[in-house]
């Protein structure tokens with residue numbers, strides 16, 4: 001039945017633990033209508049591509065590597081940090097508790113490095129526009145359909161919010177239904193980045209952030225489509241009160257064999273090495289179609 005409803009689910013990249021459950025949730029969401037729906041999504045490697053032509057795509061922390069806003073020394077240090085800490089972030093034999101101190105170290109060092117670069121706010125948009133930031137194929141349809149149907153899209157990212165906003169603004173998809181919750185830089189009176197604001201968000205404290213910021217969630221929207229790429233993204237909807245239906249879609253981009261077991265047992269739909277938004281788009285198409 002699911003394949004009849006949404007033929008795209010036949011794609012080879014799609015894996016499900018319980019296809020009947022997925023079918024039920026999607027049908028419930030379709031019946032309840034778009035006025036009850038909100039989408040909560042991670043950004044880096046979820047809405048953006050993981051790789052293109054075999055090369056890793058930059059995350060918001062690394063987008064400025066193609067610009068002159070940061071020094072060569074800083075780029076090398078940021079790359080070294082990524083090479084050291086990313087394998088820890090995705091290590092399937094370590095618990096989240098074991099990973100957290102490493103993630104705090106990573107974010108602290110990376111933010112310090114970025115702040116040392118004295119990045120100017122007025123140069124950021126151009127630098128991001130000239131960068132290699134790549135959204136997943138189908139991004140325009142995804143953002144536009146949500147906008148056309150007045151469905152809120154909450155982006156919950158441990159990346160750099162200022163850069164994230166420039167990426168989506170540069171692609172003409174920063175519609176009024178989009179809200180971003182992320183790490184933002186603070187600027188001095190000359191418009192130079194001088195600190196990061198508030199509490200740091202890293203890959204594994206999004207749940208705490210979500211609970212502390214429940215005003216971010218639209219509480220009369222009790223159906224949630226959640227998109228993520230790490231186990232830390234699974235709880236991003238924990239601040240939603242009176243949740244009726246949630247469908248969690250996880251992008252499994254890397255180290256597939258090692259991590260499949262964990263992803264299939266926690267995400268309702270796992271998309272393996274799928275650089276597109278075809279499946280979220282097909283599900284939204286079904287839910288938003290006027291019957």
Ligand SMILES: Nc1ccn([C@@H]2O[C@H](COP(=O)(O)O)[C@@H](O)[C@H]2O)c(=O)n1
Nearest residue numbers: 042043044059061106110157158159203
């Ligand atoms: N210095 C850093 C720190 C983190 N990352 C990666 O960015 C991702 C965070 O953003 P989300 O939108 O996915 O929450 C995170 O998963 C890290 O892999 C980085 O590249 N550099």
